Amino acid sequence: MSILDSIRTALRAIAANRLRSGLTALGLVIGVASVIVLIAVGQGAQQGVQERIRGLGSDLIFVKPAAQTDRSTGARGAQGGGITLTAADADALGEAKVPGVVGIAPQLSFNAQAIAQSQNLGVTIIGTTPSYTDVRDAKVAQGAFIGAEDIDRRALTIVLGSAVAGTLFPDGDAIGQQVRIALGPQGFNFRVLGIMAPRGGTGEQDNYVFIPVSALSARFQFLRNPRGDISVNQINIRTAPGAKQEPIETAITDILAQRHQVVTPDFTVQSQNDLVGAAAEVSRTLSILLGSIAGISLIVGGIGTMNIMLVSVTERTREIGIRRAVGARGIDVMRQFVTEAIVLSLVGGLIGTGIGVGVAMGIDGRDISGTAMETAIQTWSIMLAFGVALLVGLISGSYPAFRAARLDPILALRSE
Numbered sequence: 001m002s003i004l005d006s007i008r009t010a011l012r013a014i015a016a017n018r019l020r021s022g023l024t025a026l027g028l029v030i031g032v033a034s035v036i037v038l039i040a041v042g043q044g045a046q047q048g049v050q051e052r053i054r055g056l057g058s059d060l061i062f063v064k065p066a067a068q069t070d071r072s073t074g075a076r077g078a079q080g081g082g083i084t085l086t087a088a089d090a091d092a093l094g095e096a097k098v099p100g101v102v103g104i105a106p107q108l109s110f111n112a113q114a115i116a117q118s119q120n121l122g123v124t125i126i127g128t129t130p131s132y133t134d135v136r137d138a139k140v141a142q143g144a145f146i147g148a149e150d151i152d153r154r155a156l157t158i159v160l161g162s163a164v165a166g167t168l169f170p171d172g173d174a175i176g177q178q179v180r181i182a183l184g185p186q187g188f189n190f191r192v193l194g195i196m197a198p199r200g201g202t203g204e205q206d207n208y209v210f211i212p213v214s215a216l217s218a219r220f221q222f223l224r225n226p227r228g229d230i231s232v233n234q235i236n237i238r239t240a241p242g243a244k245q246e247p248i249e250t251a252i253t254d255i256l257a258q259r260h261q262v263v264t265p266d267f268t269v270q271s272q273n274d275l276v277g278a279a280a281e282v283s284r285t286l287s288i289l290l291g292s293i294a295g296i297s298l299i300v301g302g303i304g305t306m307n308i309m310l311v312s313v314t315e316r317t318r319e320i321g322i323r324r325a326v327g328a329r330g331i332d333v334m335r336q337f338v339t340e341a342i343v344l345s346l347v348g349g350l351i352g353t354g355i356g357v358g359v360a361m362g363i364d365g366r367d368i369s370g371t372a373m374e375t376a377i378q379t380w381s382i383m384l385a386f387g388v389a390l391l392v393g394l395i396s397g398s399y400p401a402f403r404a405a406r407l408d409p410i411l412a413l414r415s416e
Contacts, residue, residue, distance in 0.1 A: 013312070013340055014347075024308045025348035027301025028389050032352025033359065034294035035385035036377070040360035042290045043381075044374035046283030050276055052204070060135075060272040061245060063089075063235040063252060066265065084266040087213060087230040090129075092259055093237070098251045100243035103135040106232040108213050108223060115180040115187075116168040123164055124204075125181065127213035127223070127232075135238040138205075143175045143194025150193075150212045157215070158190035162198040163206035181211070188219050245271045291381070295388070301348070302392035309341055309400035330405035337404050341397020342390060349389035353382055 014021040065084045090106035108127035113120055132138065133145050141162065150157050158179055165174045178189045190211060199205040217223045217230040225231050239248055249269045257265050323333060357377060364375040 007339055007343065009336060009339075011343065014343060020308060021344060024305055025344050025351070027304040028298065028345055028348030028392065029301075029352040029355065031294065031298030031301045032349050032385040032389050033356035034297050035291055035388075036353065036356030036381055037359050037363075037375075038290035038294045039287055039381040040356075040375040040377045041363075041373070042283065042287030043376040043378055044364070045286065046280060047376050048374045049279040049283055059239045059241055059243070061237040061239060061249060061252065062270050062272075062275075063237065063256070064233070064268050064270070066268045084260065085232050085235060086225065087217075087232055089256055089259060090232065090235045093235065093252060093255060096251075096255050098248055098255070100239050100245075100248045101237055102240050103131050103238040105129055105132040105135040105236045106213060106230075107132070107234040107236055108216060108230070108232045109234070110183070112181050112183040114164060114168060114209060115182060116177060119168045121164060121167050123161075124208050125216070126208050126210045127216040128210060129213060132210065132236070135236045138199070139197040140194045141197040143192070145194055146210060146212050151214050154215045154218045155212060156188060156190045156219075157193045157212065159194045159196060159210040160192060161196050161206045161208040164209055165195045179209075181209070183220065186220065245273070291384075298385070298388055298392055301389075302396045305341055305344060305393060306396035306399065309337060309397050310403070312340070313337065313400045313404045334401040334405035337401035338394065338397045341393045341401070345389050345393025345396075348393075349386045352389065353386055356385070357382070 063085065085106075087106045087108075090104050093101070094104045105128055108125075110125050112123060112125050114123045115121075126132075128146065129151055130146050130148055133140065138145075140159070143159070145159055146157065149155070158181070160168070160174060160179070168174070168179065169177060174192050174195055177192050179192060180187050180189050196206070196208070196210070213230060213232070223231055237248075237252065239245055249271065252269050253265055256267055260266055360375045360377050363373050366373050
């Protein structure tokens with residue numbers, strides 16, 4: 001019997017038991033679709049995180065507070081137990097003129113309410129200096145950014161992110177208007193200097209508002225440390241394109257450690273590449289985990305296929321005996337049942353692929369539980385799921401086919 005004849009016979013056998021064949025293939029359909037969808041979700045999350053990090057700008061180094069160790073006792077505080085960086089630290093780094101550093105901008109951030117024209121919006125406040133736009137590659141669409149004079153005068157001026165401006169001033173006339181920034185019982189009116197260009201990506205940075213860091217610390221006293229210094233959450237450092245960042249990170253660590261006089265640095269220094277690599281590793285692990293979970297359903301589908309093929313061998317024992325009696329070899333019988341299992345897997349794989357791709361495309365960009373779902377369909381995941389489905393079919397059909405090939409023709413003919 002040729003392979004083509006085996007396929008025709010397999011299709012007739014499957015068509016003769018449509019319901020049973022459909023239920024058998026269903027397990028593989030679900031398995032293949034699950035693998036494609038879950039890997040697409042994992043890959044979409046990975047790309048979203050990497051896009052968000054790249055949206056921060058390029059050639060960046062971030063200095064952030066960390067746990068502090070007391071020099072006299074050696075006691076180490078909790079991670080993130082307090083803000084240990086100040087605007088003076090940023091000034092010191094600038095004065096040190098570290099080779100390869102082209103810009104430094106301190107950043108003080110917290111959440112507050114922005115109120116204007118009866119509109120009330122939760123925003124992220126960024127207290128910073130004029131160098132922020134160059135360091136973070138941020139563009140002003142209208143008006144101007146914070147200037148040196150605003151820092152010196154502690155001016156009540158503000159620059160709005162594009163999303164904030166669109167919500168508070170839908171008519172587009174924001175420049176020169178007043179915006180009240182409220183935090184608890186305290187609130188101050190700020191004059192709008194400019195509007196930032198959209199950053200795109202997740203849109204998070206479009207919900208920022210920028211205020212001179214000196215103005216914030218003068219109005220909100222909790223933003224100063226016990227010594228009266230301006231506390232900052234982060235120091236942004238831009239390096240020259242192509243500059244090696246490891247020596248720069250070492251120099252920054254040495255300067256700040258000497259200033260803070262601590263045994264173990266009470267700050268962390270991370271490059272953008274470090275963040276991208278860490279995020280990629282986490283997302284890759286997530287994708288593998290999701291794919292493995294979905295792969296379990298493929299295994300279950302394979303077990304179902306094996307069970308049905310064993311039942312089929314039992315039901316068709318007399319047919320097998322007749323085939324052997326008229327000259328069919330054991331290998332022919334074996335090929336017949338393996339072909340049936342593979343055809344079932346092929347059908348299940350094709351349907352599952354169509355459903356998986358359709359679902360992944362359908363949920364891309366949809367708002368699910370307040371979060372915009374991102375998916376990225378990968379060709380390799382489709383090939384993997386489909387290939388595994390065929391492999392499962394081959395393995396699941398091999399044992400029943402082997403049993404069928406070993407049946408004694410005389411005993412098989414006696415079977416009812």
